[in-house]
Amino acid sequence: MGDVAARVSARGDWLGLDAFPRIDERFESALRRARSSGAPALVSLTAALDAATDPTALVAAARRAGEQWFCMEQPDRDGSAIAGLGCTRGLEAHGQDRFAAVAAHWRALVAGAILDDHPGPPGSGLIALGGFAFASDGGGSHAWEGFAPASLIVP
Numbered sequence: 001m002g003d004v005a006a007r008v009s010a011r012g013d014w015l016g017l018d019a020f021p022r023i024d025e026r027f028e029s030a031l032r033r034a035r036s037s038g039a040p041a042l043v044s045l046t047a048a049l050d051a052a053t054d055p056t057a058l059v060a061a062a063r064r065a066g067e068q069w070f071c072m073e074q075p076d077r078d079g080s081a082i083a084g085l086g087c088t089r090g091l092e093a094h095g096q097d098r099f100a101a102v103a104a105h106w107r108a109l110v111a112g113a114i115l116d117d118h119p120g121p122p123g124s125g126l127i128a129l130g131g132f133a134f135a136s137d138g139g140g141s142h143a144w145e146g147f148a149p150a151s152l153i154v155p
Helices: 002-010 019-037 055-062 098-112
Strands: 069-074 080-085 089-093 129-132 150-154
Touching (some): 069 129, 089 098, 098 129
Antiparallel strands (some): 089 150, 129 150
16 A cells, blocks of 8 residues: 555556546536536546556545545456545435435436546446445444445545
């Protein structure tokens, strides 16, 4: 993890140079939309990482104390890994309709977002990470404290 932290802080080239013009373009679009509507605009950008970059190590090295984060690795699926840092939006719901409520919030969020058209592997692009309790009122153990029965973050 030390090597990843050094790469992030020292050079900042882990993202890839091809992503920076697209970042500028998406942010300009979001800024125009936000200024005209008076509402915040969400931007999502997809960028290929160097194969040696470990998403979990990158997030662990970059996160601040108390910042929300999520990592899931599946080494048996071609080394698949998803990592998210921070929370631009939280999607939470309670009760029997929690799945439908979170799905409706997600569809509305995606419909209003400025999305990148850059192709990426499955799971890339705008994502919501988290989980759902089996019980409509949530988990009863201490480990589930602080989580709604439906709790997703959009990093």
